[in-house]
Amino acid sequence: MDTRKTLVSMLQQLLKEMEIVSSQGSGYYTCAPFAQRYNKLLGQARLLFTGSDSIIGTFEPLVESDPKDPADKGKVLLAIRVESSQLITLLQSLGEGADA
Numbered sequence: 001m002d003t004r005k006t007l008v009s010m011l012q013q014l015l016k017e018m019e020i021v022s023s024q025g026s027g028y029y030t031c032a033p034f035a036q037r038y039n040k041l042l043g044q045a046r047l048l049f050t051g052s053d054s055i056i057g058t059f060e061p062l063v064e065s066d067p068k069d070p071a072d073k074g075k076v077l078l079a080i081r082v083e084s085s086q087l088i089t090l091l092q093s094l095g096e097g098a099d100a
Helices: 003-023 032-046 070-095
Strands: none
Touching (some): 003 032, 003 070
16 A cells, blocks of 8 residues: 555545535534644654655644634634645655655
8 A cells, every 4th residue: 555645545535525524514523623633644644755955844743623613713724725725745756756
């Protein structure tokens, strides 16, 4: 099993699920499961990097909050989207033979 490819697939699926949930209602959803899953996937991605000075160090776990205000929920989901997309890009670059 190629852990890097699996992580990329799981992060892409996380983004799809977030899109589906957020399109179903204006704030009637929870953000916490998405942040929790992102944090777990980030933890697994860190294991692919051996150097402590690598670019993976620019990623930090997200706060697993569940704000009540729809605007705040949107901000949480946006942060997860940005971080997930960046992590996907980093993991994909590993597959292209780029330095980690």
